[in-house]
Amino acid sequence: MQERKRHGCLTIWLVVVIGANFLDAFRHYLMRDELMEQFPGTPEWVITGLFILALVNVACGIALFRWKKWGFWVLLLSSLAGAYLYLQLSFVNALVPLLVVAVLFGALHIGGERKGWHQLE
Template structure:
């Protein structure tokens, strides 16, 4: 078994994704009126369940990437594309869909960084 190494920026980004997806899941599943007022973000119950479910999947896929499983990247890609389309169709906010794609581009870029002459992408199984 080869000793796989990951660039520190990639590790930090994956930890950020896990934390962000976790907070999103808590926000969407346990949303209160106070949280809605602070976020100024009103959506239906069904959309909250959808976003919360995708947040849980995001945590799972991010952990898979930490464990060098390539399916984690493809899972994040799929949920990002779905969330991008849903945000475009159901939201009047312009930055949310752009932020979703930006996070995906950053993840892919960080997977291209080399550590010990091997990219993170090449370490994925």
């Protein structure tokens, strides 16, 4: 089997995705009450859902580090669900999960011989 090599942009973006989603899960868990006050009228299930989706995204980032294509597809679905949940809070927040997937898609398709998409299994 040929050795797989990941280009720097993809590596950096995966680290950002994993780190940001870990911090986001931590924030949703610890600051639930503050978030409920910041966005009055938001159902509690929205914050719980965002917490769960952030953990799913961490798992997807790790899967992509391990060259698993399913990590991208689950991250895409999770980001669509996250965009819907963030719409309950604000429109601008809803754009972030979609932007994350768009940048990841781009990072997977650049790099010449080290293009990540073709190396995923």
